[in-house]
Each structure stands twice: as structure tokens, then as C-alpha cells.
Amino acid sequence: MLNLKKKILDYFSEHGHEKSPEAETKLILFNAFRNKYQVLNKFSELFTEKSAVKFPLTPEIEEEAMRMAAERIKGIPLQHITGNQFFFEHDYSVNSHVLIPRPETEILISNIIDHIKKNWTNTPFRFAELGLGSGILSTEILFHFKKSIGIASEISSQAIAMARQNLDIIIGVGNWEDRFSIIEPGDTHIGFEVFEEYRPMDIIFSNPPYVSVNDEIENEVLRYEPHTALFPMIGAANEGEKENPNYFYENFLKHHHKILKPDGIAFFEIPHERADAIKHEFQNAGFSKIGIVDDLTGRPRLLIAQK
Ligand SMILES: C[S@@+](CC[C@H](N)C(=O)[O-])C[C@H]1O[C@@H](n2cnc3c(N)ncnc32)[C@H](O)[C@@H]1O
Structure with a gap:
């Protein structure tokens, strides 16, 4: 997974995407992994030492993550790509018809x-x-x-x-x-x-x-x-x-x-x-x-x- 993380970060940097690349890369990885492993429901679960064994990286996860990164560099909001945004204590589905929940x-x-x-x-x-x-x-x-x-x-x-x-x-x-x-x-x-x-x-x-x-x-x-x-x-x-x-x-x-x-x-x-x-x-x-x-x-x- 570390290799994939680096691949996305390099891709963002090559395309001049400077908006919170580290945080956005983690969100992309989390969503791509969760699309495959639905039991994954906490962000923190993915970024532990044990996660590589529990949630192995597959070619389809990599393809999905790179697809999301490619959409993102077109300027599409990350939440419209992943379809969700965490707010307060829950994960909310969002689309282009609703305001993306703001941290403030x-x-x-x-x-x-x-x-x-x-x-x-x-x-x-x-x-x-x-x-x-x-x-x-x-x-x-x-x-x-x-x-x-x-x-x-x-x-x-x-x-x-x-x-x-x-x-x-x-x-x-x-x-x-x-x-x-x-x-x-x-x-x-x-x-x-x-x-x-x-x-x-x-x-x-x-x-x-x-x-x-x-x-x-x-x-x-x-x-x-x-x-x-x-x-x-x-x-x-x-x-x-x-x-x-x-x-x-x-x-x-x-x-x-x-x-x-x-x-x-x-x-x-x-x-x-x-x-x-x-x-x-x-x-x-x-x-x-x-x-x-x-x-x-x-x-x-x-x-x-x-x-
Ligand atoms: C700033 S967003 C807030 C959405 C959500 N409550 C949040 O905090 O993320 C304002 C919402 O008000 C809705 N809205 C606009 N005019 C309205 C009206 N006259 N009556 C009711 N809702 C309205 C918009 O469609 C939008 O969903």
C-alpha cells in the first residue's frame, strides 16, 4: 500500500495538484479499499501495520484508486468522486445536489x-x-x-x-x-x-x-x-x-x-x-x-x- 500511496502522491505532484495531497491520497486509498472490503469502516483501521494482512491490496483496488486520482486532477471535488464525506460522528453520502458538509x-x-x-x-x-x-x-x-x-x-x-x-x-x-x-x-x-x-x-x-x-x-x-x-x-x-x-x-x-x-x-x-x-x-x-x-x-x- 505504501507503494500505491507514493504512486498517487507522485501523480498529484506531476499534475500540479497541491490541495492537501497527503490527506486526499489517504481518503482515496480508504475509499478504494472500502469498495472492496465493506467491513472496513474506520479510516484508522487501514493505516496500521496489520492492515496489509487483513486488507490485501489487489490490482482492482489499485485501478480504482488511480481512477479516483485521475478524476481529482480534473478538479472534481473528492467527495463527488468518493460519494461521501465524514461529518461529526457519521459518514454521509453526498452528490452534486447537496452542499458538501464543511468542517466548520x-x-x-x-x-x-x-x-x-x-x-x-x-x-x-x-x-x-x-x-x-x-x-x-x-x-x-x-x-x-x-x-x-x-x-x-x-x-x-x-x-x-x-x-x-x-x-x-x-x-x-x-x-x-x-x-x-x-x-x-x-x-x-x-x-x-x-x-x-x-x-x-x-x-x-x-x-x-x-x-x-x-x-x-x-x-x-x-x-x-x-x-x-x-x-x-x-x-x-x-x-x-x-x-x-x-x-x-x-x-x-x-x-x-x-x-x-x-x-x-x-x-x-x-x-x-x-x-x-x-x-x-x-x-x-x-x-x-x-x-x-x-x-x-x-x-x-x-x-x-x-x-
Ligand atoms: C448551505 S446549505 C446547508 C445544507 C446542510 N444543512 C449543511 O449544513 O450542510 C443550504 C441548503 O438550503 C437549501 N435552500 C435554499 N433555499 C431554500 C429555501 N427557500 N427553503 C429551504 N431550503 C432552502 C439549499 O438547497 C441547501 O440544501
């Missing part, structure tokens, strides 16, 4: 989970999420808290199909449908108002689309990730409507009194560029307890709001 979103989920553990570990609570995507956030909540009851909205039917697949694998078919529902709004302008017809929630969270056309965006992201996951009201923006990257935060502030209990709490991933402005909007809307949590690069990434 783990800050959002770990803060939500800490709050729930302190407040409702053994009691039922209700949650709502706008923008389900691959399902990472709601799935982790449903997995960790068996008494949780939730609802999520998602504009893309293909993303909903991916989220359902992840729920079926991680929570189990038949184990989530009676406590979690998914709504598909028909228009990208529809935001938190979809939750108004349900009982007010204890907790609302979202990693909404929040990118501005003026933000710096990597080419790979722009080319391969769904624009509905990046830019709010994408359909409208396409038709010349003025963009508003803060659209979903403002939409929440318009509707929160009908969808969040008076003692409820909201968690939002936010763009660091507009963190202060968003915080002020929440303060002006009457949220007196507002916390901002930084990501690992020291930039504001999470807003927590209570009245």
Missing part, C-alpha cells in the same frame, strides 16, 4: 448538541431546520436524542432524496419517519414561514445559503456545488432581483415570534464578513442574549440567540 459546520452541531444535553436530555423537545441539504444537522440531532421531534425544509427535491438516504442508513428505515418530516417549499423566497402552521419550536437551527456574489468563492465550489445552497433566492437573483445575502436571517427575524417558543433558542451558521451586521439585526429584533462562536481560524461562524 461541526461547530454549529456541537453547540446545538451541548445545549440540548444541558436542557432536554430526557425530555421531548421540538426542533426545526431550514435547508436540510444532505441532512447532516437534523440527522445528528435525531440520532443523539431519541425523544426529539423535528421538521426541516429543503428547496431541492434531489437534496431531499439524498437526506432520506442518509437518514435511512444512519437512523435506520422505520426509525425516523414518525418523528421527523420534510417540507419542500415551492419558491426560494419561502423561508421560516413554512413552520408557522406547526407548534412553536424549542430550538431552530440553520446553515442557510449566505454567500454574496461579491464574496471570494473558490472556482471548484462555484463550478460543482449547487448554487441554491450558496446564494439565497437564487431563482430571483437570476431574474435580476437585487441580491440579499442576509435574506434568511432577516426572514427568520420576521417570523420568529410565530415559530419559536418565547424561551426558545436559535442557532445559525453565519458568514464572518457580515457577522456584526447580522448580530445587530438580531439585537434590534429583541434578542437580548446573543452569543457568537468563532471557527478554528478565529473568525465568527456561529450565532446563538435567545430572547
Whole structure:
């Protein structure tokens, strides 16, 4: 396996692929081996001394790994090639219809989970999420808290199909449908108002689309990730409507009194560029307890709001 690892690293270097080559090579190897040995479920299992005996390298694994490396140097995101991304405590299936789960979103989920553990570990609570995507956030909540009851909205039917697949694998078919529902709004302008017809929630969270056309965006992201996951009201923006990257935060502030209990709490991933402005909007809307949590690069990434 060490020879194959070197072969991929050399191949990346020859083709000028400089984006985390060591980490990406390990992920390619893990996925190529796992396609052959399904029992391999932990990354660490492959990179031990014993693994060469337990999981011998075969010509088809080598061919598969080199195929993945060849796709990768074309600029295709590694997660689209392997079809998965690990997030928080689980491996999630992903495709081009969902945002690839980001490491910084783990800050959002770990803060939500800490709050729930302190407040409702053994009691039922209700949650709502706008923008389900691959399902990472709601799935982790449903997995960790068996008494949780939730609802999520998602504009893309293909993303909903991916989220359902992840729920079926991680929570189990038949184990989530009676406590979690998914709504598909028909228009990208529809935001938190979809939750108004349900009982007010204890907790609302979202990693909404929040990118501005003026933000710096990597080419790979722009080319391969769904624009509905990046830019709010994408359909409208396409038709010349003025963009508003803060659209979903403002939409929440318009509707929160009908969808969040008076003692409820909201968690939002936010763009660091507009963190202060968003915080002020929440303060002006009457949220007196507002916390901002930084990501690992020291930039504001999470807003927590209570009245
Ligand atoms: C930034 S992604 C987040 C996905 C996932 N929750 C995560 O954290 O990886 C935002 C998601 O919101 C969805 N979305 C966009 N407009 C929406 C709307 N009006 N209502 C519901 N979902 C919407 C997108 O399709 C996308 O899946």
C-alpha cells in the first residue's frame, strides 16, 4: 500500500495538484479499499501495520484508486468522486445536489448538541431546520436524542432524496419517519414561514445559503456545488432581483415570534464578513442574549440567540 500511496502522491505532484495531497491520497486509498472490503469502516483501521494482512491490496483496488486520482486532477471535488464525506460522528453520502458538509459546520452541531444535553436530555423537545441539504444537522440531532421531534425544509427535491438516504442508513428505515418530516417549499423566497402552521419550536437551527456574489468563492465550489445552497433566492437573483445575502436571517427575524417558543433558542451558521451586521439585526429584533462562536481560524461562524 505504501507503494500505491507514493504512486498517487507522485501523480498529484506531476499534475500540479497541491490541495492537501497527503490527506486526499489517504481518503482515496480508504475509499478504494472500502469498495472492496465493506467491513472496513474506520479510516484508522487501514493505516496500521496489520492492515496489509487483513486488507490485501489487489490490482482492482489499485485501478480504482488511480481512477479516483485521475478524476481529482480534473478538479472534481473528492467527495463527488468518493460519494461521501465524514461529518461529526457519521459518514454521509453526498452528490452534486447537496452542499458538501464543511468542517466548520461541526461547530454549529456541537453547540446545538451541548445545549440540548444541558436542557432536554430526557425530555421531548421540538426542533426545526431550514435547508436540510444532505441532512447532516437534523440527522445528528435525531440520532443523539431519541425523544426529539423535528421538521426541516429543503428547496431541492434531489437534496431531499439524498437526506432520506442518509437518514435511512444512519437512523435506520422505520426509525425516523414518525418523528421527523420534510417540507419542500415551492419558491426560494419561502423561508421560516413554512413552520408557522406547526407548534412553536424549542430550538431552530440553520446553515442557510449566505454567500454574496461579491464574496471570494473558490472556482471548484462555484463550478460543482449547487448554487441554491450558496446564494439565497437564487431563482430571483437570476431574474435580476437585487441580491440579499442576509435574506434568511432577516426572514427568520420576521417570523420568529410565530415559530419559536418565547424561551426558545436559535442557532445559525453565519458568514464572518457580515457577522456584526447580522448580530445587530438580531439585537434590534429583541434578542437580548446573543452569543457568537468563532471557527478554528478565529473568525465568527456561529450565532446563538435567545430572547
Ligand atoms: C448551505 S446549505 C446547508 C445544507 C446542510 N444543512 C449543511 O449544513 O450542510 C443550504 C441548503 O438550503 C437549501 N435552500 C435554499 N433555499 C431554500 C429555501 N427557500 N427553503 C429551504 N431550503 C432552502 C439549499 O438547497 C441547501 O440544501
